[in-house]
Amino acid sequence: MTTPRRAPGGFPVVGIVGGGQLARMCAGPAAELGLTLSVLAEGPDASAALVVPSSPVGEHTDAEAVLAFAAACDVVTFDHEHVPADVLAELVASGVPVHPTPEALRFAQDKLAMRERLTALGVPCPRWVRADTAADVEAFAAQVGWPLVAKTPRGGYDGKGVAVVASAAELTGWLARAQEAGTGLLLEEKVPFRRELAVLLARSPSGQAAAWPVVETVQTDGICTEVLAPAPDLDPDLSARAVEAGLRVAGELGVTGVLAVELFEVVGADGEASFVVNELAMRPHNSGHWTMDGAVTGQFEQHLRAVLDLPLGDPTPRAPWTVMANVLGGEYPDLYPTYRHVMARDPGAKVHLYGKDVRPGRKIGHVNVSGDDLADLRERAGHAADYIQGVVTE
Amino acid sequence: MTTPRRAPGGFPVVGIVGGGQLARMCAGPAAELGLTLSVLAEGPDASAALVVPSSPVGEHTDAEAVLAFAAACDVVTFDHEHVPADVLAELVASGVPVHPTPEALRFAQDKLAMRERLTALGVPCPRWVRADTAADVEAFAAQVGWPLVAKTPRGGYDGKGVAVVASAAELTGWLARAQEAGTGLLLEEKVPFRRELAVLLARSPSGQAAAWPVVETVQTDGICTEVLAPAPDLDPDLSARAVEAGLRVAGELGVTGVLAVELFEVVGADGEASFVVNELAMRPHNSGHWTMDGAVTGQFEQHLRAVLDLPLGDPTPRAPWTVMANVLGGEYPDLYPTYRHVMARDPGAKVHLYGKDVRPGRKIGHVNVSGDDLADLRERAGHAADYIQGVVTE
Known part of the structure; x- marks a missing residue:
């Protein structure tokens, strides 16, 4: 079954984009709450697809697949933060409630946007800067010292997209890719945390x-x-x-x-x-x-x-x-x-x-x-x- | 999907005959334990079928359906006690482990067999007797008094198949059906329980x-x-x-x-x-x-x-x-x-x-x-x- 079968009694269908373990672990609570889940899964063997009856296969980057999936859901949420902004915009335009909203999700998708916003709110952050060039890196290092932490603003998880570097030279490749993508890099002081x-x-x-x-x-x-x-x-x-x-x-x-x-x-x-x-x-x-x-x-x-x-x-x-x-x-x-x-x-x-x-x-x-x-x-x-x-x- | 999709890592498939809420409530724990469930459901909207991907539809009384279902499972268990003895025997003969076994399950399926066995084990029971005729009922009532409790040995649940009666006449219909089925009725004293x-x-x-x-x-x-x-x-x-x-x-x-x-x-x-x-x-x-x-x-x-x-x-x-x-x-x-x-x-x-x-x-x-x-x-x-x-x- 690839479309959700509704339970009687007025209970809604929750759609989750992404079929990883976070979607999977929603399955037990959803069943107990009487809710129906539907998962847009990366494949028929995705972690969540093994336990959720309605698990159509589709890519989270494919707007058509996401919209077709969402049309059978009463609300759409996410297993991960990698759905592109244009797909999110189409999803919202389709009229289905999306939580978190793209406006909020942006601050989890883009670490530079997150740092800007948290700093504006006065929430304590490590010292940080956006770097586009090696000179930016050197200037920041002059303030906070080496080593420092470099992060790709988007797409990192579980330590991927994060590097602790001791020289600007180590970031040559990252800077080139960031410049090409027009995203810049996020640099942060290496916090001596307890x-x-x-x-x-x-x-x-x-x-x-x-x-x-x-x-x-x-x-x-x-x-x-x-x-x-x-x-x-x-x-x-x-x-x-x-x-x-x-x-x-x-x-x-x-x-x-x-x-x-x-x-x-x-x-x-x-x-x-x-x-x-x-x-x-x-x-x-x-x-x-x-x-x-x-x-x-x-x-x-x-x-x-x-x-x-x-x-x-x-x-x-x-x-x-x-x-x-x-x-x-x-x-x-x-x-x-x-x-x-x-x-x-x-x-x-x-x-x-x-x-x-x-x-x-x-x-x-x-x-x-x-x-x-x-x-x-x-x-x-x-x-x-x-x-x-x-x-x-x- | 009506056949179970196995998870990697050597994890087994547990088959449950019957798609009621007891099978449904296995779904969350099975997912967390990494197991795969398969449910032989009464229909596509059965309680468990709504939350278990592999939920072929079939009757528990249909040996062919039960055997086809069990062939994809590593062990078979039950949502209820109503699978007939001949179907259970075929299931066991097919080689799949069945738990509880038909030998044990008989004592949950047949209340007369249960009373006989528990009495033989010295486990405290209400006074009881098998009754086939109105004379049997009168004789037992003479021992334990009216009212007494009558039970159909098989098929009862949630108060069904149980009656508290104040005269043998009230059991005329039940006795006739029991005689036809050759099962007898179970009579028990009405226990004045706290x-x-x-x-x-x-x-x-x-x-x-x-x-x-x-x-x-x-x-x-x-x-x-x-x-x-x-x-x-x-x-x-x-x-x-x-x-x-x-x-x-x-x-x-x-x-x-x-x-x-x-x-x-x-x-x-x-x-x-x-x-x-x-x-x-x-x-x-x-x-x-x-x-x-x-x-x-x-x-x-x-x-x-x-x-x-x-x-x-x-x-x-x-x-x-x-x-x-x-x-x-x-x-x-x-x-x-x-x-x-x-x-x-x-x-x-x-x-x-x-x-x-x-x-x-x-x-x-x-x-x-x-x-x-x-x-x-x-x-x-x-x-x-x-x-x-x-x-x-x-």
Whole structure:
């Protein structure tokens, strides 16, 4: 079936452009809420296409495919941020509600636009500049020092499109491509952060918003590998200011659906902790996978409620601590035997797999563990994720 | 798509015969576990068919349809207990693992067989007898008094096939049909119970078993309308004996998958509480819907793990109390507006809907609420379920 079959009772169809794991993880909550999903999938074996009956195949860059898909939906949202502006414009013109809107989504698609807007709002950011030439790079480095961080404004994810560079020469290729595309590069100071945090919240078109507690995220080679919820030993005042900034960004940018605000926690010369914003994502986010088992309302349910302008659910944690560890592809394509082992070793581990082919370093699943003892939970989640991917540490 | 598309990594396909809400509620856990579901559905709009990509349409009484369906599955299980013995026998002969096995399932399909077996095992039952004639009925009534409970041995559910009768004359029609079918009727004493309880557990083919806490179930007109988990003020010794009986029944009968043992709690002349077994069900059960939000491992995930002989998950509750209230069909076919109201009034209510047409008295969903204050939870769950079905009590 490639067109959505409506449930009786007046329940809407939610269309998701993109068939990755974020769309897939909406399937369970949608079924429970009585909603119908439809996914515009990259192929018949896309992660979400394996579990959603209505999964027409089409490219998110193909306006005709996107419009035909959207015509059967009551609202359209996204698995990723890569739908081009012209396709988004046609989608909106077709009359279907789109959440997040293209106006908001622009600030997640274009990191230069995001930096301009957040700076105008007074939201703390690393020092940054747009660079078009090597001279721009040298001038910025003279201010903030080497190394610095260069980012392609569009299309990056999971550490792709981000480079830490120690000389302008390293950016020769990037600058040439940016000049050709007319986009410029985003340069940022390399922030000497203590750790990374994330604010996750949802906002509905009516303006209702609900935030989960601030979490700590652990990145390995640019990929989120572990999340501690809530962030341990976080100053309550800093936590409140971070959530307030997230809610203000959501409101000012008109975000609808889930918003993730990735932060660096920095410690000043006076020993005071503060934060700067690293990235924005306007969709369910890796930093929120813990909520599937660790909060009364998980991020996938909340995203569906938000884009439908339904009242939001309670984001309160269900346990003192939840730890999420990502499962990355390793050397072994067959996960089923290692997964059995993890289930036997840890009956409380919540294993989530995405139905994806194993490729080294690819996100193929995650494990959540909730409880009272943070150190124990980290050990358990980490062991489970490692073992599934074929890393045996003991 | 009517054949299951396998996920990579060696993950199996679980086939479920029957496309009702029990099959539907396996969809979310299956997706998270990385498994593929396939459902033999009553029609394209069956509850589970709306959310499972592989949902061929076929009758559970049609051996050809069941065998063709099962050929694409690694294990077959059931949404209900109505698959005929001859179809089950062909299914087993085809070589696909079937859980629960026909040998075990017989004791859930045939209440006379169940009473015989439990009595032989020494598991407490109401006094009972097989009746084929009005004289049999009179003789049993002389022992246990009027009224008594008559049950058709096969095919009953939700109060159907059960009658409380005050004279043999009321059973004239049932006796004639039972005689024609050669099945006899099951007669039971009408147990003067204090309340109804249920033991829910899962058992795997390897013999691993895990039980959730004993719950109290509230029936209205023979339909479960509310579950309190765990059962309030239950004597710990009685609870332990009930769980032990459930585990013993599961082991002795060779049950695989989820087993629900419905109990009456009775109080003796000495004031001591004890129990007798009312019914068995070998599948996820209404008395276990609370586990979806209220336990570390929900019954639908556990059933999938059990029938695949995967290690079982932790059945520990996530909160001191969880209350489940069933949503029954009322007068209004459009649920979406009332559901919005419930979400707005109670952000912590977990609403589960089955994608079914509203018919008066039909189970169309349920609501779970977890927390510390049982009285408050009962009010919240009850209000939410009432309001969705169109009953406004305040």
